[in-house]
Amino acid sequence: MFSGFSAFPLTPLKNGDIDETAFTGLLQIITAAEVDSIGVIGSTGNYAYLTRAQRYRATEIAVELAGSIPVMSSIGAVSTDEVIRLANDAQKAGVKGVMMAPVSYQKLTSEEVFGFYERVTGELSVPLYIYDNPATTGFSFDDELLMRLSFLPNVSSVKLGFLETDLSLATQRIGKLKASFCEGVTLGISGDGRAVRGLMAGCDVYYSALGGLYPRELLEMAHSVLRGDVQRAIDLNALFEPIWAYFSQYGSLRTIASIAELRGLVQSPCLPSPLLSLTGEDRTMLAQIISKLELE
């Protein structure tokens, strides 16, 4: 579950509720691609904007549709009590794993983050992966804290928040991290534009946001690196470069939601208010990029 290629679908909304028809359609594209795992209600799945009941429902739908593909879901929230309630919900819905970012309102200290994971993992019956995403949580893990956390029971993977731009530096750091981690804990890369670099540097798994919309191509990209065909991965990555540029400028979620709207996979708007998908010229140019992408 915590290796290879993991796809993270949108949770499309319609008038504030989950658009179950569209959500089912997105999940079918993903299962048809035979991905290694599905990460439902991740950041791209808008977990932070959904009610507890909506989070349960989205997880339940995904588990049902996924068949033998393992499903994990996010249990992130600012309060420990709420995270534990969400963890129980997720396990009841049948997930094979959970992911958790140290979501915060008050900026957290390292000691608080350690205690947070210690409390939560102590109550779990499924593996957890630690989701480092400073842009949304306001907290950046250091390597020492990640190492300590890797030894907690049920911690099985870490999604890196930061990756060196230089490949040899990245390879060095990932080697060092893996050597310091509790045995069996895998390292994941997200932020689609740096996935190939992360996998080349030694990451075990690509947790992919755009993989919710292009699972076939991005799974092929990830598996190419893992089986040693780096050139094939680099070529596939080049195809998506214009989309990575949109991610940098508008954020991956707004870009992905706009693509799903443009491709008619979801209704427009599909994002939870106050978030807005792209409009005007930005949207028109994105439409051109994705129509070109589908011709290749």
Add this chain to the structure above:
Amino acid sequence: MFSGFSAFPLTPLKNGDIDETAFTGLLQIITAAEVDSIGVIGSTGNYAYLTRAQRYRATEIAVELAGSIPVMSSIGAVSTDEVIRLANDAQKAGVKGVMMAPVSYQKLTSEEVFGFYERVTGELSVPLYIYDNPATTGFSFDDELLMRLSFLPNVSSVKLGFLETDLSLATQRIGKLKASFCEGVTLGISGDGRAVRGLMAGCDVYYSALGGLYPRELLEMAHSVLRGDVQRAIDLNALFEPIWAYFSQYGSLRTIASIAELRGLVQSPCLPSPLLSLTGEDRTMLAQIISKLELE
């Protein structure tokens, strides 16, 4: 309500629930000081960590105890739908106003923030103040956006997130802001250590976190500036300097919770997990500072 001195009490917890006895005690200290208004479940009141039911209950208790002192409460959340539900709850509980920060998970754009307030204020029957707190929301308002927002219906006050260190620059900016704002919209200062400067520079109201524990002294500090006795305010502020230093180092919430615990006003721990109050040497030194403060 949006002028003078406003006190923001802690919402102390006990085993994950509101410690109603301790909370009532804190509110009684505040009402006895005859503050101009009370801001319940603000950032210091841990709104972000409470369930919807707990937020309702805290607001209800405060309204009941406050008598003729107007109470406002926070309706902040990441999703517009949830904010509107919380706004309805707050109004049902009897608040005279609400406050709202653009709480975020995905970093918001200015356009999203404007739309967020536009939707929410359109559904309100009480005034709202805009709470600019980049440290917790990840969003910084610019003056142009604040000006536009001041013209929305029901917007009545803005709590500034940033204040120039230089008094004359601060005075200049606040004069400019007030001239650009819709008539009647007041400007507030928070971040207790810069309150005197903010009021001297032209702010109308001091939204005070430590004012939940020392309402008499800090009300006197605020009112001194507003009636022109600046020296008295500066002297009072000097008394609290060691506490402002703690705020800078550990955050105001951890410091305030520790003071309340040390003074026996709340049980220990009183903060929602994963947040921790101070321990060890830091706590011992804080105890010395507050015992000295009470001797003056």
